[in-house]
Amino acid sequence: MGMATDSAIKDAAPKSPWPKNAWYVACTPDEIAEKPLGRTICGERMVFFRSGDGAPAALEDFCPHRGAPLSLGFQREGRLVCGYHGLVVDCRGKAAEMPGQKVGGFPASRHFATIERYGFIWVWPGDPETADPSKLHHLEWAESPEWAYGGGYYHIACDYRLMIDNLMDLTHETYVHAASIGQKEIDEAPVRTRADDHEVVTSRYMDGVKAPPFWQMALRGAGLPEDSTVDRWQVCRFSLPSHVMIEVGVALAGQGGYEAPDEAKASSIVVDFITPETETSHHYFWGMARRFAVDDHALTHTIREGQGKIFSEDLDMLERQQANLLRWPERRLLKLNIDAGGVRSRMMIERTIAAEIAAEGESPLVEEPISGV
Structure with missing residues (x-):
């Protein structure tokens, strides 16, 4: 695993920490x-x-x-x-x-x-x-009757980019969410990251595993046996200005995993709209759009309650992380290969801000390359 500091991000940060000309x-x-x-x-x-x-x-x-x-x-x-x-x-x-x-x-x-x-x-x-x-990005799940959606809102006292880091590296699930969606196979599965002009995608696939408690509940809701061996996936997609859509799900083992037919899986999109408030706080609109049991309103409520608890665990960790960063501003954080999704997302944000500054006739600061991820 390569490792480098994030000094390039901190030392070359543009004037504004967020794009302004965006929805x-x-x-x-x-x-x-x-x-x-x-x-x-x-x-x-x-x-x-x-x-x-x-x-x-x-x-x-x-x-x-x-x-x-x-x-x-x-x-x-x-x-x-x-x-x-x-x-x-x-x-x-x-x-x-x-x-x-x-x-x-x-x-x-x-x-x-x-x-x-x-x-x-x-x-x-x-x-x-x-x-x-x-x-504004097209959101099929928000318009199609083939999807059900439930969500909520949290105000979180941390830099919005820390939330993006959190969502683009789901390794933390094993530790922060051990009682709900975490499992050791998350740590063991290889992580792949790619980026283009429009999005950053980090993906992880786990075959032949047991579903953790949250996904056992989802399997029941989809009419599938909760104790089945499953193939699990996490595909995190960052898009500007600060949105993360995470394709998640489990399918009965050997049925095609991510590509399995609907009747053999419970699949969803974790919806994360992250709206900056200040440099150390943001508005977090979260939810889950699913393609199974879409008419089961009780299941929508159950998933919302479970997801709300999961995100409250993130809230506590992120706010304490922000407090530490403010307490020790001279510290330089370390990067591993699992951080590639968050780093590339930040780089995309910085390029967008620099382009806005240039369009206003100002001289943007030059972004330094970040190695080791």
Whole structure:
């Protein structure tokens, strides 16, 4: 195994730790059903609400009158009313009216491009004039009746890139999730990593193993014997700006593994939308889309509960990891071949940020090569 430090990442980091001209999950529709939602995304404090036509809207969470957070106000006829002095702004941030005052000359609050798709509200933190809905990845599982989905949300106090590292190297399952999805064969199976211009893929296949507890439950849900010997797979796919989709599953041994027919396997996609908040915190929208027993709503609930517990274990580990990194900022972390997926994902992020900086006419810092992975 090769080994190197990550000084190239830390010492050559571009100005911003995240791409700005990209779509991030901001919230779920229920979060803005009754009142505005204040949320910091990519370092920008935003307020989300429904405009007059029902479409989602996002503004800078700052009232142009006295600087109060607009998210502390309320919605009225598709506009936001500031909860401090009653200034009304529209979905483009323009001051519309205020009791007893003339506000037509007020500067407009900054607005952000938003779209609603796949069961989420998405926001583009960069220049709204460059926001292109076609750049949002197509998610078949969110539109097809052949899939069922259940998920949730965690706020996690760590750099969003630490979560990407975590998801692109599932070796930790053996230790962090020993009671649910971990097993020793994960450590023993070879890891393969490849990358192109659009994604980084890390894969691991385990043949002839016993299913761990979570997958025994999934086998039962799929109508298959839970004590069967199975072939198991994990295919982690990172795509910009910070999304990780993980194809996971088990199939009855000898039926083709990943390629087995649906009736011989329990297969799913672990959905991970990782939205940066600050340099040491992020919003984590997690879930699982599955292709078996799609009409079994009780199973959806059971899987969501189990998955939520698993991700809470990650939350605890990652927040403690972040605290350690802040406590000892001079320490340089070590890399092994199992870290290749996370390292390549970070490099893709850095290249994208550098391209954005160059497009703005600034001189990006040069990325140094990282060896040993």
